[in-house]
Amino acid sequence: MQDTWAVGDAYEAYVGRWSRQVAEVFVRRLGLPTGLRWLDVGCGTGALTTAVLAAADPAEVVGVDPSEGFLATARARVNDSRASFEVGDALTLPDGRFDVVVSGLALNFVPDAQLAVAQFARAGDIVAAYVWDYAEGMEMMRHFWDAATALDAAAPDEGRRFPMCRPEPLRRLWTGAGLRDVTVQAVDVPTVFVDFDDYWTPFLGGQGPAPAYVMSLTEDRRQALRDRVRASLPSNPDGTIPLTARAWAIRGRT
Template sequence: MTTDVWAEGDAYEAYVGRWSRRVAAAFVPWLDVPAGARWVDVGCGTGALTEAVLALAAPASVLGIDPSDGFLETARAQVPGATFEVGSAAALPVAAGAADAVVSGLAINFVPDATAAVAEFVRVAAPGAVVAAYVWDYADGMQLMRYFWAAVADVDPAGAGLDEGARFPLCRPEPLTRLWLAAGLSDVAVRSIDIPTLFATFDDYWRPFLGGQGAAPGYLATLPPSQQEAIRDAVRARLPVAADGSIALTARAWAVRGVWLSG
């Protein structure tokens, strides 16, 4: 049983939304989508990727789709210029062939049937459209989560089964490539995007884990205060804390891109 919670936009922003924005800033130019394109952002969340598209790609339109009303409330407030609708990756509220770019940030691994979702991406893609996504490298490269789950494995071994590194084998280059090729996409490519995640203090690192949004914070919220404190102390003991109290980590995302050539 998982404890993923996706409802409160501000808490999600503090946890990983702010880092997703940095990944999106590298992801959008890599797609090389011409100006004036019609974009669909699937699983748009609080609008990190949508905002990058508006800032960097000169789109004709951007439609963000997400199942969470709470996330969309934050997105609408933060990202003027885009349209946002409640919807599912398995049944997009978009006409067939209506998009020149279909993208998804940090969402495809949470969809119950990723194969069906990418087939839906392809359904709404126009001939020549780019279909692309990025996900965290949960198993190795997402250091802020790796330190947390390493502590959980010591304090509460039963909780370690919720670690996204084990739960999401899709979030690696080879499975992403296979998923895109199986959907009939051409010119499939995968790349890593690495960003710094600097925390001013341990509290700056730890506070977002108390917000209840996502796998780790959702799990933590189910524990009694004594276990929360034990995990906090175990994490603190592992983190590379500089003399000034800051904590310099990195986060890696895997990005995949393909082109839909059939009409």
């Protein structure tokens, strides 16, 4: 089963709304001067680019992503002359030197992460990224995959698929690319769902590994998974579902 990244609005409903919160914290923590040139690799629908524009006052941000659908969403949502978006991927970066190369929630989907980080280091002076903590702290996905693997041992659990999304593997990627002063920090943001439909409906959009898995199931198996996930989730008296999303953020310099 192939990961699907094409429909920007469906991705926004699924995880984009939470990635925007992480992006804001991530950029603020970098604490970099204004007026820099930024490259956003795997920019998707523009969450990180938007955060850079709002919090870092850059001279320029170039976003690259292989998905034309995501780029169309980014162009429609980011109305700022300092930002531009183009088709590309982590292994074929635009020519030129940037002050900062960043990547949000994309590195684990690159076929060769070590080569990608080496490309980041070639292109920029500061290299920073963040990925979801699939194995534990990204609770909306963790509840989902725990239920899925209980029903289907072969379910493509992202916690198992992406062992690099932990502090030490990330640190090894950065140091292996020759980057120095490497630091890794957790970024935790609240993800409160209005009700179960608010949680579950985005899994029917087909964008990303978990939604793609849901849509590959028969109706009976999808219903069984839905019921098991629902039973596992915490809830408040008003029906809201209080969860937390954790990402691991890493930075270094050339």
